[in-house]
Amino acid sequence: MQKKMIMLAIALLMAGIAYADPALGGGRGLFRIQDARVEEDGALVFANRWSVQRLSSELEGTSYRGPLFGLEMNYAPFPFIEMFGSLVGVTNLNADKWSLFYDWQGQALGAKLSIPWIPVLKLGASGHWMMEKENYEYKNTAGFLDRVYPSGKSWRALGALRLWELYKTLPTLMFNYGRGFESDYAFVGAGIEFPSDALDLFVEASSEINDPAPAFDKFLGKDYTPRARITPGVRIRIPYFHLNGGVEIGLTDSVPDYQAILGFSIVSPFPKPPAKPFGRLAGQVKDARTGMPVAATITSPNHRFRRMKADADGIFFLQRAPVGVVVVKAEAEGYIPEAVPLVVSDKGFATHTFELKPLVPYGIVAGRVYDKVTGQPLEAGVKFSGVDVAPVTSNPSTGFFRVDNVPAGLVSIAIEKDGYFPEERVIDVEDGAVTKLEAALVARDMRGWFVARVVDMKTGGALAASISFTNVKRAALGADAQTGEASVELPVGAYEVKVEAEGYLPQTSAFSMAKSDTVRRTFEMVSRGMVMTLKGVYFEFGKAILRTESYPALMEAAQVMKDNPDIQVEIQGHTDSVGSDAANQTLSEKRAYSVMNWLVQYGGIDPKRISAKGYGESQPIASNSTDEGRQLNRRVDFAIKQ
Known part of the structure; x- marks a missing residue:
């Protein structure tokens, strides 16, 4: 009886061997590699997987042992969210003694966010929490999940290239990169899957390290010992039931040489709403004058379908058009847009040919050429640059000229006549309007x-x-x-x-x-930061009263500010060292303000552009021990601040 129960347990375990829709621990994927997509159609998936290796010893005999992910469940309430979880532990089957032991060691929880709407490229991110129990049978011997899978919290960035969307026989490529939240754990991996209706083939490769700064070469084993594996696998698809298996081959000494991965999954899709009726919509866009195709933009003003483009032949096609009245609008640069209502029936075909009328992208240029001094009309050549417009000559009697069909926009025109300086103009030709031009030429002797x-x-x-x-x-x-x-x-x-x-x-x-x-x-x-001494500025002795002979120098300073209307200036007053510091500071300030007030009042300078400050005897430019040095130190500086 005991043998029968053991054999029944083995059969149930082997039947649940390898479901590739969820990865190990949950979440759609292969084994260790997760897909960026979630379970389709809001499916609820249950699975069991056993990662097993064969062990032999003289004492225990032959046994099959490895981590078991039991009662896995994937739930995708929306096409971009997936939640998953499972119980985890280690199962040991002794083939010689026919004994089966399961050590429950914790549980795994996780969630995935997917961006599935981009064609071919799918992106996603997932979070995982492998929760280890405080006590279990193998804790002090083999460790958590035989140290084959890490515990704790981690995240992964997910990417997938679903080349199947380009052609049905092409594979899906998957890429993962992850890190631990509370540890130095790092993971990188990739997989390739060849899906079909009955049988899927796939291969995945992954590498794990524990390093706070994981460089890519460490995943490959340079100056480091990663846990690297490669796993070929197969999935057998039966309606609502999948079987799969694979062999995980260790590439480094830190992982087992071989491990089998076996399991099953039960897929329970939720009821689908009835399919919406749809028809097909097609048409062409042409130029109304020439009949040539136009690469236009096709939209729906009543928001019945997304924007699309007509191809180089002007043809557009919508495979799934909503049933009912659909307003279709064609727009192209340089053309008047057109919109028409079309009736789309269920599984029907609605067509329309748009004939867009071009906008009038031309204007008229008309004007007169004359002598600037005498006002007499001139016969001159009028040439256009950058546009396909033939040159014309102004009328010798009136000086007038007119040019039709000039492309709208900025146009460069040159007016030339022998014995005169040529005149070049850039004019803005208005669409459908007459742009006037007066050209006064100057004789070369003028x-x-x-x-x-x-x-x-x-x-x-x-x-x-x-x-x-x-x-x-x-x-x-x-x-x-x-x-x-x-x-x-x-x-x-x-x-x-x-x-x-x-x-x-x-x-x-x-x-x-x-x-x-x-x-x-x-x-x-002048330049910003330039400091110039105002030479020729004189004050009454010991006072801040400007002497009249200072006015020419002050007018020159005002002219500098007028020639440079964007600068800001500080008037700086300085003294020699004769007298007290306080008296010299006060005198320098008063003299600086006296110059500033003169420039504002008589020089016409905006007071917002000028300021004054006294520096006393603190900034000498010569020695104060001689009369010549003290004379140089008694000065007013003109400092350009900005």
Whole structure:
């Protein structure tokens, strides 16, 4: 009778040998590798698995022993959430004595979150808690689950490439990486599964280490001893019942050479709601004028299906269209969108061809060309750059010209006539409108010279700089680094220039050019943090009253701030060491504020851009032991803060 009971237990155990839908401990997967997906269709899955190896000894004889994951259950209430758990322990079957012993050692709980909606690529994350009992039979000998599976809490990042979605004979690739929450445990693994309706084949490989900073090469065994395994397996699919098994091959000395994994699972899917009726929707999008296909975007204003794209041939197709009235809208850049209602019947086929009318992407450019000085009309050539528009010539009697079918948007135009300086313009051609252009050309004998010099304001040294014209289209000038000079011949007119030098604040200036005139400009560049002593600023002896001979130097300081409207300035007052510290501090502050008030009141400087501060005798620039040194220390500085 005892032998019969043992044989019955063995048969039940072997029948429950290997369900690959849940991984060991629960959660859809292979054995040790978890799938990023959850059980489909809200299934409830029950399983039992035994990871067993053959042991022999003279005293005990031959036995089969290993961890048993019993009463496993997977529950997927939603297609993106899965919860699972099982009882864990070690089963020992002695084949010589026909004895069977099971040591219950704890339980495993876990949950998985999946992102299954991305085509082919599936992502997920899971958490596991392998709870070890306080007391069990093998605790002081073989340890928890024969030390084949770790205890404690851990997490895993999951990924899967379901290539089956591309073609039905392609496999599914799975990738896992995990760490322990309260330990140095780390796990990495991958698997490949070839699914079919009746038989699944798969292989998985995994490696585990205990290291606070697990580099990838440690999983492969470099300077470390990981627990690495490779496991081929097979799954037999019977409706609502699966059998599978595999052989876990140890790749390192820290794991058994071979272990068999055997088990079964019972799949209990929940009732499915009746399938929704659907039909098919197809069509094509064409250009109404040319009949050529248009790669348009297809949407549903009444939200009956998701956005989709028509292909290069303008064809679109929806395999599962909702039954009823579906509003279909076709949109393409440069075309007027069109929407139509279509009736889709159950298992029916609704079609429509959209003929989109192009938007009018053209405008008209019309204008007049004349002599800037005399106002007389000119016969000049008008050329367009960057667009397919033929050049035209303005009427010699009126100077007028007109060009149709100019592409809408920014267009560059050049107006040229012999004996005149060419004029270049960038105009914004409005869609379906007339854009007007007045071009006043300057005769080449109506010209002058512009000469610029760029220097450092503090040192007077020459600077290399770029001088660009901001109100006309002309090439920028480059100031020579040795002399700081640049020059150019310009037609008569008004100009604005911007001077830029590396490390300095930009300056702007405006000037007018007359016939045969030469305009000279010196640009004194300043930089943030520059401190300049205002030379020529004088006060009444021992007082903060400015003397009249100081006004030219103060006007120069005001002009610097006007030429550089973005700078903030601090007026700094300094004294020599004659007198007490307190008296010198007070005098320096009063003199600094006196200069600041003059610049605001008479120099027209915004008070928000200027501040004043006295430093007394604390910052000398020369020795106070001589008259010359003390004279240098009595000064007012102009400091550019930002």
